[in-house]
Amino acid sequence: MSGSQDEIPPPPPPPPSSSQTPTQQTPHTVSTIKLPILKKGEYDIWAMKMEHYLAHTDYPIWEVIQNRNGHVSITTDTQGQIKVLPPRTAEEIVARERERKARTTLLMALPEDHLAKFHKMTDAKEMWDAIKSRFGGNDESKKMQKYILKQQFEGFSVSNSEGLHKGYDRFQSLLSQLEIHGAGVSTKDANQKFLRSLPSAWSQVSLIMRTKPGVDSLSFDDLLYNNLRVFKSDIKGSTASS
Structure with missing residues (x-):
């Protein structure tokens, strides 16, 4: 009798739970959009x-x-x-x-x-x-909003504490607002304005960039990421030494 009990095979292992399925562990990215x-x-x-x-x-x-x-x-x-x-x-x-x-x-x-x-x-x-x-506002309020944005563009500047990337984000947002309200600026004006708005530590780099051939035809992103970021470490070093 004991021998027949020894010959009984063990029960099969339980199937993996749903929490172990790889596809169910992948988060749903759409739910993260606010x-x-x-x-x-x-x-x-x-x-x-x-x-x-x-x-x-x-x-x-x-x-x-x-x-x-x-x-x-x-x-x-x-x-x-x-x-x-x-x-x-x-x-x-x-x-x-x-x-x-x-x-x-x-x-x-x-x-x-x-x-x-x-x-x-x-x-x-x-x-x-x-x-x-x-x-949405009436025509008069839209004109006023456009005027305010143009004033913000003229008076834009980047502080030393703000830094290059935060200044870029704020300027890019301002350019988008101007475009939405029908007051978009040219690539040349945007590039030249941002270069002039940089802190004093960037003055030498800004001068070189403003007179560089072809700078007025560069997109604003190219101006920042393909050129200005090259000088970022040098600017930090010179600021720290001074």
Whole structure:
């Protein structure tokens, strides 16, 4: 009897848990993208960010906002009030769900003190157009914004504590704002302005670069990364010794 028990094979090992599957350990990168929140005076940038955000995370939602979601069946009750009929087909259910997601996404991107103005809208495209009308500003305010940006460009400078890369990021952001508001500057003006805005420690390098043949035709990125970064360690060394 004991011999027959010894001949019984051991039970097979349990299958690996789902946590051990390599494909399930890979994080979902889309979830790390933050929803752009609309801030005062930044509608144009917010609209661009929203377009890229929705096109990347859920493009059909962006299509709903741009083109609406097709026909919605309606009827009237005994009192003459218009009522939206519930979806009947699978296509109508998907369309209604996309409309709801589009509307919810837009509401979540608005400042809390403006939610009451938009939450009753049931059409995502109508909401998108209303947000533009409310926050996009009139022609006079856009002219003022353009004037302010031009003033910021003229007075731009990079401090010693800020450093080359932070100064570059801030200047690049200013160039983008100017472009959005229809006041973009030429490559020559951008390059020359940034070189003149560098701290005094960069004065000699700046002078060499400003008079270098072909510098006015370089893109702003090429100007910084392919040329100025070459001198960065030298500038740090000379600043420390002085």
